[in-house]
Amino acid sequence: MNKKQLILHLAYLYPKSMNIYGDRGNLITLIKRYQWRNINLIIDEIEVGDNFNPTKYDFVFAGGGQDIHQLRIAEDLQNKKTAIIESVNRGTVFLLICGTYQLFGHYFITSTNNKIAGIGVLDITTIASKIKTGKTKRMIGNITTEIVIPNFKSEITTLVGFENHSGMTFINKDSSTTYPLGRVIKGFGNNGHDKTEGACYKNVFGTYLHGSLLPKNPHFTDFLIKKALENKYKSSIKLVDLNDILEYKAHQFILNHR
Amino acid sequence: MSFKTLIPTLIGQTISKLLLFRNKSRGETLPGLIVLKINKNFIKDTNQSVPHRIIISGTNGKTTTTAMVTKVLRDKGISFITNPSGSNLTRGIAAASLNISNKITHLLWEVDEAALTEVCQQVQPTHLVFTNLFRDQLDRYGETDTILHNWIILLKKLPKLQLILNADDPSLVYLGQQANQHNVIYFSVRGNPNNKLDDSSDSIFCPHCRKPLVYKTITFSHLGQFSCSCGFQSPKLNFIINSFNYRDKYLQININNLSNMTLPLIGTYNVYNSLAAYVLLNTLNFNNLDILTYLKDFQPAFGRQEIMRIKNKNILTILVKNPTGFNQAIETLIQLNKKLTLMIAINDKTADGKDVSWLWDVDFEKLTPIIDKLIISGDRADDMAVRIKYADFPNPKIQVINDKIKALETFLHCDDKNLYLLPTYTALWEIRKLIKNYE
Numbered sequence: 001m002n003k004k005q006l007i008l009h010l011a012y013l014y015p016k017s018m019n020i021y022g023d024r025g026n027l028i029t030l031i032k033r034y035q036w037r038n039i040n041l042i043i044d045e046i047e048v049g050d051n052f053n054p055t056k057y058d059f060v061f062a063g064g065g066q067d068i069h070q071l072r073i074a075e076d077l078q079n080k081k082t083a084i085i086e087s088v089n090r091g092t093v094f095l096l097i098c099g100t101y102q103l104f105g106h107y108f109i110t111s112t113n114n115k116i117a118g119i120g121v122l123d124i125t126t127i128a129s130k131i132k133t134g135k136t137k138r139m140i141g142n143i144t145t146e147i148v149i150p151n152f153k154s155e156i157t158t159l160v161g162f163e164n165h166s167g168m169t170f171i172n173k174d175s176s177t178t179y180p181l182g183r184v185i186k187g188f189g190n191n192g193h194d195k196t197e198g199a200c201y202k203n204v205f206g207t208y209l210h211g212s213l214l215p216k217n218p219h220f221t222d223f224l225i226k227k228a229l230e231n232k233y234k235s236s237i238k239l240v241d242l243n244d245i246l247e248y249k250a251h252q253f254i255l256n257h258r
Numbered sequence: 259m260s261f262k263t264l265i266p267t268l269i270g271q272t273i274s275k276l277l278l279f280r281n282k283s284r285g286e287t288l289p290g291l292i293v294l295k296i297n298k299n300f301i302k303d304t305n306q307s308v309p310h311r312i313i314i315s316g317t318n319g320k321t322t323t324t325a326m327v328t329k330v331l332r333d334k335g336i337s338f339i340t341n342p343s344g345s346n347l348t349r350g351i352a353a354a355s356l357n358i359s360n361k362i363t364h365l366l367w368e369v370d371e372a373a374l375t376e377v378c379q380q381v382q383p384t385h386l387v388f389t390n391l392f393r394d395q396l397d398r399y400g401e402t403d404t405i406l407h408n409w410i411i412l413l414k415k416l417p418k419l420q421l422i423l424n425a426d427d428p429s430l431v432y433l434g435q436q437a438n439q440h441n442v443i444y445f446s447v448r449g450n451p452n453n454k455l456d457d458s459s460d461s462i463f464c465p466h467c468r469k470p471l472v473y474k475t476i477t478f479s480h481l482g483q484f485s486c487s488c489g490f491q492s493p494k495l496n497f498i499i500n501s502f503n504y505r506d507k508y509l510q511i512n513i514n515n516l517s518n519m520t521l522p523l524i525g526t527y528n529v530y531n532s533l534a535a536y537v538l539l540n541t542l543n544f545n546n547l548d549i550l551t552y553l554k555d556f557q558p559a560f561g562r563q564e565i566m567r568i569k570n571k572n573i574l575t576i577l578v579k580n581p582t583g584f585n586q587a588i589e590t591l592i593q594l595n596k597k598l599t600l601m602i603a604i605n606d607k608t609a610d611g612k613d614v615s616w617l618w619d620v621d622f623e624k625l626t627p628i629i630d631k632l633i634i635s636g637d638r639a640d641d642m643a644v645r646i647k648y649a650d651f652p653n654p655k656i657q658v659i660n661d662k663i664k665a666l667e668t669f670l671h672c673d674d675k676n677l678y679l680l681p682t683y684t685a686l687w688e689i690r691k692l693i694k695n696y697e
Contacts, residue, residue: 016462016463016470017463020393020396020401021396021613021615022615022617023618024618025617025619025645025648028618028649029648032648066402066403066404067404068403068468069463072468140397141397141612142612162397162612162615164396164397164613210613211613211614212615212618215644215645215648216641243653246640246643246644246647246653246656249643249658250640250641250644252640253638253640253641
């Protein structure tokens with residue numbers, strides 16, 4: 001890497017209300033892996049009512065939350081919709097876990113049959129299992145998927161984590177823009193039926209995996225880190241290798257417990 | 259004893275004795291399961307003739323609070339029954355209820371949040387204490403909002419009782435307002451105006467209008483003196499601790515600027531536990547001096563600052579189950595003001611929670627500066643090791659020993675005479691068993 005100090009701006013959306021399943025772990029992992037490579041990462045926390053500047057950020061992270069918080073967030077996201085879409089079109093990397101993943105789709109029908117509008121960045125819809133099947137089904141447990149992002153190059157292609165959701169997410173069958181993040185090897189994934197997990201569009205990556213996701217999937221973390229840098233500096237970047245023995249041991253644990 | 263309870267009791271007691279003969283730990287709940295199969299209202303039929311029926315629940319502190327109350331009841335010579343820590347589900351209460359006789363005047367049940375509705379409907383408590391509500395094993399308990407909602411529904415259905423609540427927890431204050439219960443007593447510990455909310459604090463939004471709460475003081479996590487522009491705020495207090503300090507491993511607490519309590523414990527969370535126990539006993543009309551005297555030589559409960567002695571080593575153990583509990587354990591170790599030899603053992607069995615993502619909500623960044631030697635073990639040792647690595651603990655110094663026998667061996671061979679152990683629930687059971695084998 002050249003000598004120039006690289007700087008990235010990250011927006012952490014709704015840290016106070018959307019932080020339920022160790023989501024902070026994803027942020028800590030990003031901070032450390034940039035820091036260990038001497039890349040300067042500047043983080044802004046953006047809460048309900050705050051302004052989202054579409055040209056400022058190279059990376060946006062948002063986590064999951066309790067149902068009741070999700071309602072507040074849904075309203076606020078509508079106010080930020082135009083700015084977020086502009087940011088998506090600029091190639092900003094978005095990592096969205098669980099609750100915010102759902103709200104980046106078209107809508108979410110809750111277990112009380114309440115339709116919450118999303119911002120439609122991802123061509124997906126989510127419906128509570130209770131409404132879809134008549135019975136609440138919590139999709140819960142360790143999960144392993146095979147990453148199916150077309151240009152994903154890595155020796156290790158599995159993604160491991162923990163899922164805990166009752167919403168069933170479906171990618172629009174005719175979608176020309178949105179495709180799954182992974183194919184389920186073990187676990188439920190988006191809906192427990194079609195073997196898809198997560199959804200991607202441009203550099204937006206939504207997933208149900210926490211556990212936390214990034215710490216024990218360093219290949220995926222570095223893929224996102226690299227993407228954010230390359231999108232900002234418009235040139236190919238080679239990341240310094242890190243020692244990931246501990247991380248892959250944690251990864252292997254989930255693989256072994258298939 | 260009525261006919262309805264006589265036969266199940268006889269069967270249950272026989273099974274209890276047979277099991278106790280063979281394997282002690284399993285003897286605690288299996289008879290409960292069986293008597294409930296024979297009579298599903300067994301708890302109701304045995305409990306409701308006892309005059310004082312006390313239930314203690316909440317996320318953290320229920321075991322220690324129950325143990326404190328137990329100590330006073332025992333020393334005072336009260337005829338009472340309590341359930342062993344760890345047997346706090348419905349079957350555990352049923353098993354303990356096998357011992358109820360006409361002489362018993364007090365029942366003291368520690369009840370798991372997940373079993374509270376079922377147990378309360380059967381027991382119909384006269385006194386109900388809630389310690390707090392924190393994020394805990396989401397795969398098992400679900401979201402805190404859901405738990406709170408269930409508690410409100412439960413309290414509305416229960417006959418009038420004495421409710422004892424932690425006034426510093428916004429969720430519990432909301433519970434007190436919504437519960438339709440007239441007899442509510444609030445207790446509080448004065449916090450620090452300079453403390454900040456943790457990153458993973460849960461109930462920091464107004465339960466009425468969902469705006470962020472404004473805190474004047476905070477003790478830890480989301481506990482403190484709070485208010486909201488809609489009018490929701492900390493309630494009028496009945497019991498308050500204005501000051502507390504530590505001297506020679508003793509906690510010194512002043513309640514209502516009147517009573518001075520001394521306990522052989524450390525940690526702010528134990529200030530809350532002591533207060534909850536004190537308030538309950540006070541409400542039950544125990545003599546003030548008795549309470550203070552009997553609690554002075556309180557012995558910690560299983561894994562709650564319990565000291566295990568082996569091969570001239572002292573292992574101080576603090577059970578860790580959820581982010582707030584773990585953060586409080588870390589704060590407690592920091593107060594010891596020295597570099598520590600520490601073992602962390604993380605399992606992911608059902609009782610521990612299968613989802614280990616909560617480790618990322620714990621502030622290990624505060625722990626790393628006080629560690630001299632660190633051993634990481636347990637089924638999920640690798641996840642724990644990654645967490646501690648990202649808390650800036652030097653990579654080469656992380657000693658991961660997945661095998662618990664080898665880990666314990668290494669731990670006991672460390673130079674330090676005083677060792678510190680932070681295990682999850684099932685990890686503690688496993689380590690205890692191994693320690694027994696050493697003896």
